[in-house]
Amino acid sequence: MGSRISRRRFLTVAGGVATAIPLGSVGDATGEQLGSQEHAATPSNHPDRIVDMHIHFDEKNSNFISDLVTLAQRINLTACLLTPYPHRVQVAEAAKQYPTQIVPFGFVDLDASDVLSQVKDFHALGYRGLGELEFVKKPYVDASYLPVYELANQYGWVLLFHTGIVLRRSVDQPENVASYRMRAFHLEEIARRFPKLTVIGAHCGNPEYEWAAEVARWNPNVFFDLSGSTLTKMSARLEEFKKLFWWSGQGEWKTATPANDESAFIKLVFGSDAGLDGIEHVVSQYRSLFKSCDVPPSTQQMIMGGTLAGILRL
Numbered sequence: 001m002g003s004r005i006s007r008r009r010f011l012t013v014a015g016g017v018a019t020a021i022p023l024g025s026v027g028d029a030t031g032e033q034l035g036s037q038e039h040a041a042t043p044s045n046h047p048d049r050i051v052d053m054h055i056h057f058d059e060k061n062s063n064f065i066s067d068l069v070t071l072a073q074r075i076n077l078t079a080c081l082l083t084p085y086p087h088r089v090q091v092a093e094a095a096k097q098y099p100t101q102i103v104p105f106g107f108v109d110l111d112a113s114d115v116l117s118q119v120k121d122f123h124a125l126g127y128r129g130l131g132e133l134e135f136v137k138k139p140y141v142d143a144s145y146l147p148v149y150e151l152a153n154q155y156g157w158v159l160l161f162h163t164g165i166v167l168r169r170s171v172d173q174p175e176n177v178a179s180y181r182m183r184a185f186h187l188e189e190i191a192r193r194f195p196k197l198t199v200i201g202a203h204c205g206n207p208e209y210e211w212a213a214e215v216a217r218w219n220p221n222v223f224f225d226l227s228g229s230t231l232t233k234m235s236a237r238l239e240e241f242k243k244l245f246w247w248s249g250q251g252e253w254k255t256a257t258p259a260n261d262e263s264a265f266i267k268l269v270f271g272s273d274a275g276l277d278g279i280e281h282v283v284s285q286y287r288s289l290f291k292s293c294d295v296p297p298s299t300q301q302m303i304m305g306g307t308l309a310g311i312l313r314l
């Protein structure tokens, strides 16, 4: 199979849809006519473009937007920028000015009493999804969170969830925080109940990688990033990821994938979760993973940007 053709087909089909679309729909739509595929050859979906699902807006850096744009132009990167509510207008305007460098995502607290109105405000400003959802007071599948997912589902949005172990912000003050509420397997129920969502788990469920991989395998609208400590922790044993993402080429054990990619690693997307000075290091960590696990070049391109470019119509 010509994977490059398949990728272009994926991008072309994705480009005809009004909002972000789940991968299941992409898989269903691959039979559509491909006459406009030449339009896919724009700089923003160049095969070498990196799309970073996981960049937090840095409220401490007053030059953050210009610093981000400078870096993004230098390394050919599109940032999914996870934006706190007070900065929503600033980032919306930056995204209009630099559409190749910035894709706006809204950072909300799922437990906030006005979370639904915040989500609607983000949507009205052209935001493309929510993230990083984290530090929840109840498990992700709690009924009180479902209206947020329902609304996001109507929008056809991408949601980025923290999964797995979470840092401790304070050791001398009580915190209502627990990692188990953010376990990767909760994403399965969200993805199934809300099939127009694209559900992305940050950190691949660290340390429950096996659950993360299996949930991704059976759910075409679930992906994971490998940001955080995992690629450092596993740096001397990266080949172990082949045991977790085991179903490459075994069609009967997978569901629809972007570009019909046969590699199990297609369920990963790039995310750095690093400061602007740390993104290139995470890129090199992903490259090391690809080498250790013999990830095909076409799949590498999809992980580093092609999959998200298709979903987000970049």
Ligand SMILES: [Zn+2]
Binding pocket: 132, 134, 161, 162, 163, 202, 203
């Ligand atoms: Zn996180």
